[in-house]
Amino acid sequence: MIELSNIVKAYQMGDVKVPVLNGIDLRIESGEFVAIMGPSGSGKTTLLNIIGCLDTIDQGEYKLSGKFVDTQDDAQMARVRSTHIGFVFQLFNLIPRISAERNVELPMIYANIPHQQRRERVRQALTKVGLTDRARHVPTQLSGGQQQRVAIARALVNHPDLLVADEPTGSLDSSTGREIMQMFRQLNEEGMTIIMVTHESDIAAYARRTVQLLDGRIQYDH
């Protein structure tokens, strides 16, 4: 499913170059559940953004389901993203001033899902994350952990084949975190590929494989 070879990525800030990924080789088969760990600033979010087709690479090759990503045009990539990939951002990226249920509904509007089916799926997704009683709250009327759970519901609502999640339980207490992880494990057993960044080892334990990043390289992988 995911084939990354010799991936190099640096940010450019004016005339200063900030190297982030310095030669990443990573293969992830369809149906795997992989955790990515590493120190703050080591390139985890940058790697996830590349895997989720939200950012580009400077060197190397990225093949997603057998096709080179950098040769596809923007419209093709947008279609791949909206139908195949669900993304949970580290800082949620909810749309301010619209309710939790509208935020969750949004990806289905892009995918042309009919109205009645959208309403049903929103209800199911918010139930799965324990927030049916907060459906009408806008992001500023939700706690940090509740906003994170809305972001998780939004990522799952289109039943993606690949879930890319950046510290999905970072704002949750341990028992709410365990409930979310049990749901992820269930989705993985039903065939969803999950790639998740976490800094908590008891969360990484839900995955079957852990990849450790250090200074933009893979330190170990097992």
Added chain:
Amino acid sequence: MIELSNIVKAYQMGDVKVPVLNGIDLRIESGEFVAIMGPSGSGKTTLLNIIGCLDTIDQGEYKLSGKFVDTQDDAQMARVRSTHIGFVFQLFNLIPRISAERNVELPMIYANIPHQQRRERVRQALTKVGLTDRARHVPTQLSGGQQQRVAIARALVNHPDLLVADEPTGSLDSSTGREIMQMFRQLNEEGMTIIMVTHESDIAAYARRTVQLLDGRIQYDH
């Protein structure tokens, strides 16, 4: 230092009332280090915002250093906040498009600290959180954990007597988190009062006392 008695707080959403704190009694002496834990949505951030004079109560009494908070006017409260209280927000609240060093400098501009002293304190604060090499980055050019560390540096730069921190290590890997907590412990030993929300028990272990919230009441306190 902090005396909360029978604190009640509810949010009003149109004609719907959302009760959050349902009668909180809490005394915190000067120099204490207290952790607050509890499920997502249980009122931890709301309680911290009240303690930090960022939000108001509906019923009950709040005395900070012997003075009733609700009888002070806005200008007096703003002066108390900017000179005595440092705040680390759960979602950082950095000012976008200005650099890390400018974000850290901001509280000192409000407190009329002279230019040369400000530059020196910014350098010290960013060194303490391990980010001297990211001083010129704006928030979107920093990782999640780096943004959190800028928020911590900003909260400490005015040497407050009271530090109010909402999940200060939520976006940090465990070893960076431990470094930040060792710094907090050092500051507490030098006399700073610290009140910190966390959902990780190994972080709460740095405090000397843990208060557990459930459905807007204190479940236990030891």
